[in-house]
Amino acid sequence: MLIIGIAGGTGSGKTTVVHQIMNELPDAEVGIISQDSYYKENKNLSYEERSNINFDHPRAIDFELLVAHLKELKQGNIIDQPVYSFIKHNRTDDVIITHPRKVMIVEGILIFTNPELRDLFDIKVYVHADSDERLIRRLRRDISERGRDMEEVLTRYQHTLKPMHEQFIEPTKAYADIIIPNDKFNTVAIDVVRAVINQRIL
Numbered sequence: 001m002l003i004i005g006i007a008g009g010t011g012s013g014k015t016t017v018v019h020q021i022m023n024e025l026p027d028a029e030v031g032i033i034s035q036d037s038y039y040k041e042n043k044n045l046s047y048e049e050r051s052n053i054n055f056d057h058p059r060a061i062d063f064e065l066l067v068a069h070l071k072e073l074k075q076g077n078i079i080d081q082p083v084y085s086f087i088k089h090n091r092t093d094d095v096i097i098t099h100p101r102k103v104m105i106v107e108g109i110l111i112f113t114n115p116e117l118r119d120l121f122d123i124k125v126y127v128h129a130d131s132d133e134r135l136i137r138r139l140r141r142d143i144s145e146r147g148r149d150m151e152e153v154l155t156r157y158q159h160t161l162k163p164m165h166e167q168f169i170e171p172t173k174a175y176a177d178i179i180i181p182n183d184k185f186n187t188v189a190i191d192v193v194r195a196v197i198n199q200r201i202l
Contacts, residue, residue: 035108
């Protein structure tokens with residue numbers, strides 16, 4: 001199994017890059033795991049307490065479960081991938097039954113911060129985008145998809161997202177094998193990653 005990690009700041013365009021890489025690849029051979037599914041379970045906390053969690057800090061992620069699940073998939077086993085609700089700030093009771101694939105893509109802002117997880121990646125891709133562009137994308141997404149208002153998004157960006165990005169996410173660019181500048185459509189980098197995947201699944 002080829003495991004590809006795709007990291008980058010919030011709103012950098014990681015999901016777009018994933019879709020570009022998967023374009024024209026056989027669906028049956030490639031699977032996706034999102035770091036967002038692995039936020040820690042916090043059923044013991046009230047909604048207000050959960051709302052105040054710093055979700056952009058590595059300690060918010062259940063890396064132990066994510067690493068265990070990837071190892072299970074590498075061994076050919078099926079996993080129950082958690083489902084996370086950004087509206088409730090907690091895991092739901094649902095799971096996504098995830099089968100092993102020849103290629104698994106893991107995407108998320110913090111996936112390169114954990115050494116054990118990082119060591120599982122055969123290819124590490126970092127998607128870079130200008131900070132203003134990332135903020136605009138984050139605003140649009142959180143308001144339209146996650147029920148946030150502009151004041152909440154801007155406050156969280158200023159007090160949490162920006163400092164966490166500078167402290168934890170931007171430095172992990174140093175671990176990347178490929179850096180994709182997503183300020184413009186970068187077909188060369190996408191084609192390189194896709195070519196490596198094609199070699200593995202043929």
